[in-house]
Amino acid sequence: MASHRSASRARHAADRSTRSDFWGSLKTKRALSISAAALLSCSLAVGIGNQATGSLVEGTAAAAEPQEPYLVGAGVGDITGEPAEVGFMGYGDSSQKGSGLMNRQYARAFEIQDRATGKSNLIVVLDQLTGTESVREEILKQVRAKYGDAYGESNIMITANHTHATPGGVTRYSLYNVTTLGWHKDTFNATVNGAMKAIDAAHADLAPGSLKISQSKVTNVGVNRSMTALNNDPAELKNELVDGVDPTNVTLRLERGGKTHALINWYAIHPTSLPTTNTLVSSDNKGYAQWLLEHEDHGIDRNQGTGDGFVAAFANSNTGDVSPNTALKPGTGPTNDPFTNMKIQGTKQADAVRDHLATSGEAVSGGLDSAIQYNDFSRISVSPEFSGTGQWERTCDASLGQSFAAGSVEDGGGGLPTFGEGVGADPFFNALATASYNVSPSLKACQYPKDNLLAVGAFDAVQEKLPVQIMRFGDYYILGMPGEMTGAAGVQYRKDAAKLFGVDESHIILQGYSNAYAHYVTTPEEYDSQQYEGGATPFGRYTHPAFRQVLKTVGTSMRDGKDLPLGEKAPLQSVVNSAQGKVLYDLPGVGRSYGDQVTAPVNTARGGTVNAEFVGAHPNNNMHHEGTYLEVQRQTDQGWEYVTGDNDPETSFNWKRRLAAQSRVTLKWNVPQDAPAGTYRFVYHGNAKDGSGRITPFTGYSSSFTVQ
Incomplete structure (x- = not known):
């Protein structure tokens, strides 16, 4: 992997150089043809909303x-x-x-x-x-x-x-x-x-x-x-x-x-x-x-x-x-x-x-x-061209069967052991389903041979x-x-x-x-x-x-090239806010401060896993968009330098609730085989909410560890 990564990055650098030369040349051409572009801009405007900048780029680029x-x-x-x-x-x-x-x-x-x-x-x-x-x-x-x-x-x-x-x-x-x-x-x-x-x-x-x-x-x-x-x-x-x-x-x-x-x-x-x-x-x-x-x-x-x-x-x-x-x-x-x-x-x-x-x-x-x-797929009359039966057929009110409740056993899911895949897979449920069919014979006829479990269309639970x-x-x-x-x-x-x-x-x-x-x-x-x-x-x-x-x-x-009616869109359902609610407040614990190191990282060989535990706060307080909850840093002659963050699949940010309002955060890093030997540390970026609802950022630093 290391040799492949080095080679790919070398190719990347060459591509970037070529792209830089291309854009430099294009900028020169733009400068030479700016007057022509101005004359063409009205007729060649194709940017979103006919923006002036879009017209200028289009006119100039077309010439070049x-x-x-x-x-x-x-x-x-x-x-x-x-x-x-x-x-x-x-x-x-x-x-x-x-x-x-x-x-x-x-x-x-x-x-x-x-x-x-x-x-x-x-x-x-x-x-x-x-x-x-x-x-x-x-x-x-x-x-x-x-x-x-x-x-x-x-x-x-x-x-x-x-x-x-x-x-x-x-x-x-x-x-x-x-x-x-x-x-x-x-x-x-x-x-x-x-x-x-x-x-x-x-x-x-x-x-x-x-x-x-x-x-x-x-x-x-x-x-x-x-x-x-x-x-x-x-x-x-x-x-x-x-x-x-x-x-x-x-x-x-x-x-x-x-x-x-x-x-x-x-x-x-x-x-x-x-x-x-x-x-x-x-x-x-x-x-x-x-x-x-x-x-x-x-x-x-x-x-x-x-x-x-x-x-x-x-x-x-x-x-x-x-x-x-x-x-x-x-x-x-x-x-x-x-x-x-x-x-x-x-x-x-x-x-x-x-x-x-x-x-x-x-x-x-x-x-x-x-x-x-848009079409209402619970109400479509299907022509013989597509039905496969030689006659008109129809779709049904949305319903999910007992085999749906079994889940995909190959991939996992929320399936229950009482249910199974296939028609009549669960005799006990089958008896219950028979009773429900008697209540809704049209559903039974339309969905056959499905063993109906959830009539989700009846209460708008699905689109x-x-x-x-x-x-x-x-x-x-x-x-x-x-x-x-x-x-x-x-x-x-x-x-x-x-x-x-x-x-x-x-x-x-x-x-x-x-x-x-x-x-x-x-x-x-x-x-x-x-x-x-x-x-x-x-x-x-x-x-x-x-x-x-x-x-x-x-x-x-x-x-x-004919106009197509949009059809009838479903109205947006009213929102039912989660009963879970938001984070009320955080507490660091007696004698603790946010960002304190609880468990120190240990020296690790390449290919191993290193971790550190911190006094944390609830991560939902701030999702750190375009940023990171964690950093791995390496010590150099210029100081601590960034190595990687939480988008790296070899790192993980692990949160755990402790008591009612306390948090513990564990940062992990699977050290790559090609990681340079040296001294490293973890940095944890958190945000804590106090009783008034105010959210305050904090930073925790682990003790250093070596990779060798």
């Missing part, structure tokens, strides 16, 4: 760089939520509440403008479980207020990498807030504010560039966790999967001067290497892949805000039935250590993109477009009016879906869209978890077996055909 068809920009913002005592969103396990930080979570924004038409597309990838209706609506409102009408419903996509190690409470739908006891305003605000910072940074970063697509088939990473269901699928879908997993790996590269400035990668795998026993905030295996490309290959340190601006987002695809736990048990596979597994699975994804970057890629040419429509979105980049299309598509379902969408747009299937990119959360989407054949994914498919057997039908409607409007 006619071969660059787009303006491209990328930005990052810290969205880390409350790290302590807030339930995580993903597994649905009420015992999984935060106790600190493994690494920070970010929003990564990618803005692309077509210089010929001024049309734009904006994609924001969150290090969270999913895009949600509440976050999307607030971002839409703020973007419109700041930038006007250049952006709207169709050309903003809010999506996520689907990590399960993330604080919840950011959606207004009650089913997802059970583990958080309601809405968490501070985590919601952290998400929106960080996403807006990323969007603002991406807009400020706009400069002439091009787009490239790189693709490959990547196998032996994830494993299908629902083969019983997959075996029911038609051969034409199964044949495009390898051992039940979609191997499609796609990277969209934002290029400047022949160098990749930013990228989004799509690959289908659950970021569930870390099981429910993990209570540290993390972006899991996709976050580790991001760290490798940004930090190890490009020298980016987001704790310090340093580096050349390179941005890498590892988004997700048709991952509904793909687990990283290759032993098909939570936290196991390829090894028995979840943290090691996270790094292995993240490294495989990073290496696939490194391979992409070693090739020239395929240039994207042509204009940009976007379309979106039923859902968006389907398509973005076009030349002759490549991104399908923004709100749910967790299985591998086979995603293959079908790719086939449908390729046929509709008259392109190869490789030109269709699948993006799940976009703009809302719709639970799972299984094929009708998979639904019939009622594994976990089928029990979590809320709108019945024809959920997948309904999405196919809506995709055709949205895609046809784009293909034919």
Whole structure:
């Protein structure tokens, strides 16, 4: 790893030098052509809100760089939520509440403008479980207020990498807030504010560039966790999967001067290497892949805000039935250590993109477009073209089955042992379900063969009016879906869209978890077996055909250049604030002060782990956005110098409550094998709240230790 890191940083330095020469040359050209740019600025204004600066850059760059068809920009913002005592969103396990930080979570924004038409597309990838209706609506409102009408419903996509190690409470739908006891305003605000910072940074970063697509088939990473269901699928879908997993790996590269400035990668795998026993905030295996490309290959340190601006987002695809736990048990596979597994699975994804970057890629040419429509998926009549039965079928009021309550046994979750996967898996529950069917025979008929457990649609516990979105980049299309598509379902969408747009299937990119959360989407054949994914498919057997039908409607409007009605959006649900409440006050303890060292670090060899314990305060008092709770420092001739912070996956910030209002904080560092020998120390940055509500920062220093 050390030799690879040194080599990659050398390449990074060379890239930075080349980029510096490119921009220096561009500035000279701008100075020579400023008069011409002024004359052209009115006709070539394509910046958001027709800003004067956007017009000037566009006019000048067009004269200097006619071969660059787009303006491209990328930005990052810290969205880390409350790290302590807030339930995580993903597994649905009420015992999984935060106790600190493994690494920070970010929003990564990618803005692309077509210089010929001024049309734009904006994609924001969150290090969270999913895009949600509440976050999307607030971002839409703020973007419109700041930038006007250049952006709207169709050309903003809010999506996520689907990590399960993330604080919840950011959606207004009650089913997802059970583990958080309601809405968490501070985590919601952290998400929106960080996403807006990323969007603002991406807009400020706009400069002439091009787009490239790189693709490959990547196998032996994830494993299908629902083969019983997959075996029911038609051969034409199964044949495009390898051992039940979609191997499609796609990277969209934002290029400047022949160098990749930013990228989004799509690959289908659950970021569930870390099981429910993990209570540290993390972006899991996709976050580790991001760290490798940004930090190890490009020298980016987001704790310090340093580096050349390179941005890498590892988004997700048709991952509904793909687990990283290759032993098909939570936290196991390829090894028995979840943290090691996270790094292995993240490294495989990073290496696939490194391979992409070693090739020239395929240039994207042509204009940009976007379309979106909302539909009530509990009320869709599905035509014979998509139903698979030769007749009209319909979707159902949202309901979750008893196999949903069993949880995904391969990845873990909030499942209960009394429930099981498959139709009639629990005889006792089956008897109860029979009684409920008699009360609601229409639900029984519509959801058959699901053993209904929770009629979540009846009390608006989940979103039923859902968006389907398509973005076009030349002759490549991104399908923004709100749910967790299985591998086979995603293959079908790719086939449908390729046929509709008259392109190869490789030109269709699948993006799940976009703009809302719709639970799972299984094929009708998979639904019939009622594994976990089928029990979590809320709108019945024809959920997948309904999405196919809506995709055709949205895609046809784009293909034919016709206006598309937005459809009926669900009204924002009223907020139910968390019963957990905020931190009332902190106490250091008798004879103690905040930041006092409780346990000293010991001398450690490279490859070992060192830690120190401090008298702390509740970390939710200040989430240290764009900063860090901890530092590792090394002593030099110039004094103590920063080495790393809390975004490093080899560090961790661990919080524990002591008595009623006291806190103990343990800082840990897995010392890299290539760490320089020398004297080090920990620094802890905390914030304490007194009885009046005033929050005061403090700093704690550990005693020194040596690394040898």
